[in-house]
Amino acid sequence: MKRNLLNQLMAMTLLVSIYALFNVVIHTSWLLKDYPVFDNDIHYLESPPPVSFGYLDFSVKLEEEESHLMPSKARPPKPGMTTEETVKEKTNGLRVGGEEIKSPNEKSTEQLKILLDAITKPTYFCSKMLNQGGRTCKLVPDGDKKVCMDEGIGPKRDSCIVYSIGIGHDFSYDFFMTKYGCNVFSMDHDYLHSFYDTNRMYKRLYMASVRLGTMIEYRTVHDNIENSTFTYFYRPLDNIMYILHHENANLDVLKIDIEGDEFHVFEDSIFKTDILERTRQLSIEIHLEKFLVKNATEDIEALARNYTRFFVGLKSHGFELAYYEPNIITPVPLVKVLGINFPVCFEQLWVNRNVRPGEMPVYEKPIRHYVKQLEPKDKHLIQSQ
Template sequence: MASRYFTIHIALLTALTLASLYSINSRYYQQHEVNSLLTMTCYNTSTSSKVDSTSRDGAFYSAADIAKPDEDWGKKICPVRELNDLNDFYEYIFTRRIPCDFKMILGGRLLGKSSKMDGDKWVCMDKQYNISPRNCLVFSFGIGTDWSFENDVEKKLGCKVFAFDPTINKRSQRISELISFFNLGIGDSNRTAPEFKVKTNSYGNILNGLGHLNSIVDILKIDVEGSELRFFKDVLEGTPSLLKNVKFIAMEVHIEGKIREFWKYFQLLDCFGFKIWYSAINPFGGGRVVNGRQRGCCYEIVWVQDRSW
């Protein structure tokens, strides 16, 4: 049954009843195998320009004001301040507030004859984040023609992967033992996105339909070519508690013409305990100088929820 194709019906939750096919694999490698796996794939490198890890404070909120795991995040009040200096926006992006000793790169490929890598995501494998090989869960929104991230997650970590993309003309199906694909996009509701005429649904509905509303999500990858604002609006303004169980958010952020909107959501992420530990200009979105500094239209950012798991 695992090898059969299945179709998403008009109602998302009908199709997602097939989620029983994708129960998390509880098998563990022996400890020496796990240690070997991590040794082969972890690095001590960083591309963020600054590190500020002197306290538990966030970029915008003090440690005392950041939401706690046992709070009702839906009732959390997070005052948001206006952006008065554009430099503050870029300072936030390039200040890494979380140190990491063991870094792992997942995915990425060289495009054409260039030496530029695209599609790669980074995750911190430090002990406090408790990413357990063969016992982890990843949601990946936005595939295009590049499956390198999903394949690497399966190969290096053995995580169960749910992958989504409504733009690649591919039927919903089981891709491999651990990777399942859905012809569906992430948005702020169950609807057809007018600009692309593709089916989308909210993060909460997707989690619920797959039976993972209360599951720990080790990595939430979002690379949806500008539609990430819909995700932020839906979750951060409406259902922030959905992020309680998310360890890492790895996102390609498209900021052109939307800096003030992102500024608000960056603050809300900070209020809910998500801090930047990795950031870089997307190699295909740079090439401009603002106030004497290299800037880009797109950034690769990875936030981590700053607590022990």
């Protein structure tokens, strides 16, 4: 009797162990499937992965021609391809935000097409494109970023510096770049970031509670929904690099997602420095949300020109567009302007083939000491009420 009970207990224990092991395999297999292990050979993504929008009821026929609704790498232009064909509608079923913006001004239409071309027409072909980080949102990949590993452009293993600015709470990209051997400096600031124990982060990953701005400042924002206030702390990029002893260093990757502030931060701050000349790759999310404003007071031609000026600035600092894809994991994925549907947000990767050599940083103290210097000194101001 006792032996039978013991045998049954052992059998149940074995079944539970097998079930637990099965769950571990199922829930961790994505690590091996989607993300290369850098301790061995580097795995390259030779071309963009096929895109399926079926889960979002976004029925789009995948064709060979380029479109602002499709991910795109640089490729030889097709004979006879016109801008009209490039920006034609392919939006069956996907929500379009706001009212359609119309204008009889032909210059407005032409300027909008110039803007879309600047966003969606890569000019540099990266032969070794690597997909890093990300998660799944509504069964669709979200938050993953591209890194070009071509010689002279790719991060230098075990000596690379990566800035990841505006991370939210997704450290997946940052973590996998540390696996490659980069020192990754992650930055963002809200009331939750203050609870992170930065001393227990991943090896080579350094988190600072600070946002990217154009000057050193505090901004207090009231949340009407939560009926609370929070004071955010900002620093300009050149100040951040000075504190981290990177003022003369190369940035291997500058990753920025600052929810629409990218335009004025670059124009009022970054473009006025030599940081981009020392940066190999810029991974950035672009937000065109001003087109969503109902009855926008800005002239469409002027709005498109203002947005375009940002991309012209990147090119003037030596950058070439290597990859773009629309980001449709947003409350309002599309906007319709002058009869053209296009996404509100885009992911882009820019590369600099003529980067100016910098100097390796010298640290007299542990790196975390310098990272803490980035954070606000007036802690009593940084609190939710």
